[in-house]
Amino acid sequence: MPHILIVEDETIIRSALRRLLERNQYEVSEAGSVQEAQERFSIPGFDLIVSDLRLPGAPGTELIKLAQGTPVLIMTSYASLRSAVDSMKMGAVDYIAKPFDHDEMLQAVARILRERQESLNAPATERAAPAATRGNGRTADAGQGEIGIIGSCAAMQELYGKIRKVAPTDSTVLVQGESGTGKELVARALHNLSRRAKAPLISVNCAAIPETLIESELFGHEKGAFTGASAGRAGLVEAADGGTLFLDEIGELPLEAQARLLRVLQEGEIRRVGSVQSQKVDVRLIAATHRDLKSLAKIGQFREDLFYRLNVISLKLPPLRERGGDVIEIARLFLTRQAAQMGRSDLRFGHDAEQAIRHYGWPGNVRELENAIERAVILCEGSEISADLLGIDIELDDLEDDDLPGGSSAHSSSNAHEPTEDLSLEDYFQHFVLEHQDHMTETELARKLGISRKCLWERRQRLGIPRRKTGNAVDN
Incomplete structure (x- = not known):
């Protein structure tokens, strides 16, 4: 059984990660800092170390030297992505952004442990080969693996086929779909099944960065480029060099930043804010949006030339209401996760809850479904979750017991209940x-x-x- 060390100062995150790994048959030890890890354990004796980047005292990157070859997976918040990429240059095997998806974490852990075992079993000459050379063989294997997205309806099967065809190329991909459908999961699958899988995948939510900072964040800046720029700084595009850049909600990108992004796609080069020199970058771009970029281009809110550059390959994610039986499969997985986190292994959906899940329209898609189930798990006092606990507005009296093929009903409503005094923490x-x-x-x-x-x-x-x-x- 692989033995994993978690180094994380936030008790809640450390405990949740420990339970997740132990449920998946890993032996786990934990520490709240690098110093505590040194005092309590022989660090090179572990099979994998999962550490937060920012810790009390020494940073998580100190474990890279202390591990003496044991792989170190760095966890970091979105705001520290550049530092996470720097940690990979220092020898970390990979990084994962918090808050992370459970499947994402488990896939990363399984992949790293598998690669470590393959490396240990390989002849000495192969272990000495450059990482880039070894990466080619691994990518070929990864292409036969799971996509990492739940669902088996016809629309999703068609999507999986397209992902497998597109992933090995360097073509720009535009992922379209409503909010909450899982567009970042598609981007991650495209990256993991590509020849760039060992290089960074940098994910950027364009809507989350203030407009005044977006160009500096993406393309970097030189010292003195603007007030407060006391030193030069690389941007996220540079951080993704050799790997994949995922721009979520690209429809929110300001026009000036769009022009700079177009240069990256056309010329394969960037120029930092305040610089007169350009530099080459090798980046594959995956963009995502829930907006109609073509319509935005017609009214001048999105560059038409950039739209056509982005729209080389277009992948459409179906909304949850069009995925038939997938909805209950996903719901059961979320219930298993949430119940395990709460120590409530006895929880199950009542018949009325399953009917509500199948027939509700889920306007917020997978994200809304996950939040509804988390709320129900928190509020449930018995062992059976009822429809009322899901907090969705649907009349069950008129529904038939048989599953509807489309997963929705004429009686479904896209509006959730108004907030009541009985609120979950979220x-x-x-x-x-x-x-x-x-x-x-x-x-x-x-x-x-x-x-x-x-x-x-x-x-x-x-x-x-x-x-x-x-x-x-x-x-x-």
């Missing part, structure tokens, strides 16, 4: 932030909620609550 968080973010800074919001600003940002990302782009209440 409901409370969402309502509090929406109510107060216009007149409170991020620091004040975090203090009132009793969490760190980092945790506030991660929950915003998870629940799809963007920060205000302008306004006096937003602090940096």
Whole structure:
């Protein structure tokens, strides 16, 4: 049984990750800092180390030297992506952004352990080969593996076929679909099945970065390029050099930044803000949007030339309401996860809950389904989850017991229940932030909620609550 060391100072995250790994047949030890790990364990004796980048005292990258060849997987928040890429240059085997999807973490752990075992079993000459050479063989194997997305309906099977065809190429891909359908999972599958799988996948939510900072974040800047630029800084496009850049919600990208992005696609080069020199980059671009870019281009809100550059390969993700029986399969997986986190292995869906899940329209798609099940698990007092606990507005009396082939009903409503006084923790968080973010800074919001600003940002990302782009209440 592989033995994994978790080094993470946030107790909740450390405990949840430990339970996740132990449920999947891994032996797990844990520590809250590099110093504690040194004092308690022989670090090179583990099969894998999973560590947060930012820790009390020494950073997680210190474990790379201490591990003496044992692979180190770095966890980091979105705001520290550049530092995570730097850690890979220092020898980390990979990084994963928090908050991470459970499947994403398990896939990363399984892949790293498999590669380590293959490396240990390989002849000495092959172990000495450059990583890029070994990567070619691994990518060929990965192409036969699972896509990593749940669902078996006809539309998803067609999508999987396209992913397998497109992934080995360097073609730009535009992933289209409603919010919450899993567009980033498609981007990750395209990257993992490509020849770039060993290089970074940098994911950027264009809607989450203030408009005034987007160009600097993406393309970097030189010292003195603007007020506060006390040193030169590489951008996320540079960080993705050799790998894949995933731009989520690309329809929110300002026109000026679109022009710079077009240069990357046309010339394969970037110019930092404030610089007169260009530099070459080798980046594959995957973009995603829930908006109609062609219509935006017609009214001048999106560059038409960029649209045609992006739209080389277009992949369409179907909404959850069109995926038939997939919805209950996904719901059961979410229930298993949430119940395990809460120590409630006895939980199951009642018949009325399954009917509601199958027939509700799910306008928020997979994200809404996950939140509804988390809410139900928190509020459930017995062993059976009823339809009422899901908090969705649907009349069950008129529904037939038989499954509807389309997964929706004429009686379904796209509106959720109005908030009641019986709120889950996530409901409370969402309502509090929406109510107060216009007149409170991020620091004040975090203090009132009793969490760190980092945790506030991660929950915003998870629940799809963007920060205000302008306004006096937003602090940096």
